[in-house]
Amino acid sequence: MSEVKYSKEHEWIKLEGDVATIGITKHATEMLGDIVFTELPEKGSNVEKDGTAGVVESTKAASDVYTPVSGEVVDTNQDIVDDPSKINQDPENTAWFFKLKIKDKSEMDSLMNKDEYDKFAKESSS
Amino acid sequence: MEIKKTSLYKLHQDNKAKFVEFAGYQMPIQYSDGIVEEHKFTRNHSGIFDVSHMGQLFIYGDENLIEDLEKIFPLNLKDLKLNHSKYSFLMNDEAGIYDDLIVTKIEQGFLIILNAACKENDFKILSKLLNNKHKMVLDENRSLIAIQGPKSAQILNNIINGVEELSFMTGNWFLFEQQKIYITRSGYTGEDGFEISLPNDLVEKFTKRLIEKGAKLIGLGARDTLRLEAGLCLYGHELDKNKTPVEANLKWAISKERVSKGNFIGSNIINKQLNDGVSKIRVGIKPEGRVIAREKTKIFNQSDSYIGEITSGTFGPSVNGPVAMGYVENEFSKKDTKVFLEVRGKKYPANICGLPFYKKSYVKGANK
Numbered sequence: 001m002s003e004v005k006y007s008k009e010h011e012w013i014k015l016e017g018d019v020a021t022i023g024i025t026k027h028a029t030e031m032l033g034d035i036v037f038t039e040l041p042e043k044g045s046n047v048e049k050d051g052t053a054g055v056v057e058s059t060k061a062a063s064d065v066y067t068p069v070s071g072e073v074v075d076t077n078q079d080i081v082d083d084p085s086k087i088n089q090d091p092e093n094t095a096w097f098f099k100l101k102i103k104d105k106s107e108m109d110s111l112m113n114k115d116e117y118d119k120f121a122k123e124s125s126s
Numbered sequence: 127m128e129i130k131k132t133s134l135y136k137l138h139q140d141n142k143a144k145f146v147e148f149a150g151y152q153m154p155i156q157y158s159d160g161i162v163e164e165h166k167f168t169r170n171h172s173g174i175f176d177v178s179h180m181g182q183l184f185i186y187g188d189e190n191l192i193e194d195l196e197k198i199f200p201l202n203l204k205d206l207k208l209n210h211s212k213y214s215f216l217m218n219d220e221a222g223i224y225d226d227l228i229v230t231k232i233e234q235g236f237l238i239i240l241n242a243a244c245k246e247n248d249f250k251i252l253s254k255l256l257n258n259k260h261k262m263v264l265d266e267n268r269s270l271i272a273i274q275g276p277k278s279a280q281i282l283n284n285i286i287n288g289v290e291e292l293s294f295m296t297g298n299w300f301l302f303e304q305q306k307i308y309i310t311r312s313g314y315t316g317e318d319g320f321e322i323s324l325p326n327d328l329v330e331k332f333t334k335r336l337i338e339k340g341a342k343l344i345g346l347g348a349r350d351t352l353r354l355e356a357g358l359c360l361y362g363h364e365l366d367k368n369k370t371p372v373e374a375n376l377k378w379a380i381s382k383e384r385v386s387k388g389n390f391i392g393s394n395i396i397n398k399q400l401n402d403g404v405s406k407i408r409v410g411i412k413p414e415g416r417v418i419a420r421e422k423t424k425i426f427n428q429s430d431s432y433i434g435e436i437t438s439g440t441f442g443p444s445v446n447g448p449v450a451m452g453y454v455e456n457e458f459s460k461k462d463t464k465v466f467l468e469v470r471g472k473k474y475p476a477n478i479c480g481l482p483f484y485k486k487s488y489v490k491g492a493n494k
Contacts, residue, residue: 033347034162036441037418037448039470055470057418059161059351059441062470081416085162 004092005108006117007068009050012092015108020069023096024056024087027121033058035084040076040098047073047100049107054097056087069107071100132178133269133326137333141343148346149242151179156345164348165443168315169486172277173344174336178269181245182323183252186235187260195236198255199229200371200390202381206231211295211310213379215371216248221392221399222367223374224251226359230297230310235260237308237323239270241361255391269329273341274319274352276486281339282309282320285332289320303328315349316356316482354449355442357410357481363421363437364408364451372399373453375408406434407459410481411450411467417474418448419467425454426466426473433458433465442483449483450476 004014010028014021029035037057047053047067054065076098080086087095112120130151138145143154154176156164167173185191192203199214206212211230215223225244230237240248249264256262273282283290286300289309297310305325313319324332337343350360359365365374370392372380377400384390388397413419423436439450450467458465461480466473 033156034160036162037416039417057441059347059443060155062418062420084416 003113005068005111005113006120007066007111008120009066009068010121011066011068013068013108013111015102015105018102018105019074020071020100020102021096022053022067022069022098022100024065024091025117025121026091027125029088029091031125032056032063033060035087037062038080038084038087038097040081041067041073043073043076045073047071056084065097067098067100068111069100069102070104071102073098074101075099130179132176133329134176134178134271134333137330138176138343143343143345146346149179151242153179154343154345156347157343159342161345161347161351162443164342164344165351167342168275168317168344168348168352169444169484170276172273172275172281172336172341173315173348174333174341175272175274175344175349176269176333177272177321178326178329179242180270181238181240181242181248182265182268182270183238183240183245183249184232184235184263184265185238185252185256185260186263191235191260194256194259195229196384197390198252200380200384200393200396201229202383203229203231203236208233209297211297211312213376215376215379216244216251217370217392218367219391219395221370221372221395223361223365223369223371224248224367226361226365226376228310228312232308239321243362267326268323269326270321270323271329271333272313272315272319272321273336274313274315274317274344275341276318277340278317278319281336281341282322284339285335292320294318302332307332314356314358315352316358316484316486317352318486350438351440351443354438354440354451355444355482355484357451357483359408359451360438369408369453370395370399370404372396373404373407403456405456406453407456408437408451408453409459410479410483411436411439411452411465411476412479412483413448413450413467413474413476415474416448417467417469419450419469419474419476423450423452424468425452425476426468427458428464428466430466430473436467444484451481454478 053067307324434454436452442449
């Protein structure tokens with residue numbers, strides 16, 4: 001099993017080989033509320049660590065989605081564009097956002113593990 | 127300034143409300159079901175809204191009261207029957223809107239429901255205009271709740287027998303626990319429903335009874351998506367002191383008879399705009415895709431010229447797509463005019479459309 005890591009912007013990232021799958025955490029969806037619109041990066045485009053790589057909108061407001069690592073977008077999840085409510089239903093599994101062919105695995109090092117993130121999420125929401 | 131709480135604050139907490147500050151009040155934006163579910167529940171069943179932050183202004187006076195109020199509001203108050211309500215505006219000399227409000231004729235006077243963010247200022251303006259000739263009470267001892275949706279009449283009638291008989295935009299006094307409560311058949315969601323004005327110490331008990339009968343508490347988030355789908359204006363967004371009722375496409379609310387005589391504040395401008403037309407006007411806007419154009423989104427015509435701005439925009443759960451309202455230059459206000467909305471630097475196609483986005487007829491009531 002590959003390890004899942006987490007960013008302070010509430011993204012999760014799962015690395016398999018040199019391809020990373022990225023989505024937003026359950027905690028993020030709980031803060032956002034009902035998600036009704038999703039915009040994803042273009043396939044083939046390059047995104048930079050901590051740069052914006054998409055948008056999610058709830059009934060209340062729009063929020064940027066950041067990428068926790070740099071890389072080339074090799075796949076995007078059209079299912080969550082067609083039905084954004086899927087993100088609320090299964091954020092950390094089937095409702096992934098995009099896949100990156102990553103440049104530099106060491107960018108993963110500064111990210112949090114599950115325990116660290118859970119603690120961070122709890123503190124940042126209180 | 128200390129943030130105020132309504133008398134239902136504890137009940138909101140008990141129902142796991144998420145709170146936001148709104149007009150100086152701690153108000154529930156949503157409960158655990160979330161905005162989309164709360165919205166749909168109101169459309170299909172019955173939702174309870176705490177609108178106690180809104181102002182309940184009672185004005186009592188002698189025979190001069192009607193005449194004095196007609197100098198302020200563009201309404202034919204002489205012919206307004208007891209317990210009948212009208213939508214109207216408090217305006218400045220340029221017909222800019224200080225507030226939009228509901229005026230109801232009651233014994234010895236009027237009850238005026240004011241927006242929360244405007245009520246203190248409205249009170250000052252009205253006190254000055256009426257020169258303290260009449261008794262004015264901005265009643266903080268009463269709460270206001272709305273119950274909206276197709277099951278509301280049945281649910282409320284279970285508790286207050288006879289409310290089913292009320293026609294749309296009429297009201298009456300009823301008794302609950304031997305105390306007088308005032309109920310009107312009205313609301314702001316595009317659904318059949320009622321607004322209930324009652325003493326603060328009764329509101330929690332009353333609301334719990336409604337919940338027992340199957341209604342659910344609904345937050346301000348769903349109230350906003352519901353009113354937007356219904357094409358209804360929100361003060362501070364579609365309406366403010368730089369916009370007139372004619373520009374807001376609300377001329378239906380202005381008495382024709384009063385306009386022809388013209389002796390109310392702002393009547394010169396209203397008259398001029400009704401005769402000559404307006405340069406900008408409120409319209410409904412439907413984006414073609416799923417993109418949501420929020421407030422302040424710029425609107426462009428097909429030749430890429432700026433023609434206006436969005437005043438409210440969200441996702442409409444019953445429409446199952448994005449909906450918006452805004453102001454555009456009059457020549458681009460025709461239904462089906464293609465426009466472009468600039469969202470995050472990109473221009474997305476949209477169409478000017480008729481309002482409401484979601485239509486359901488208000489129940490006229492059994493008497494009429």
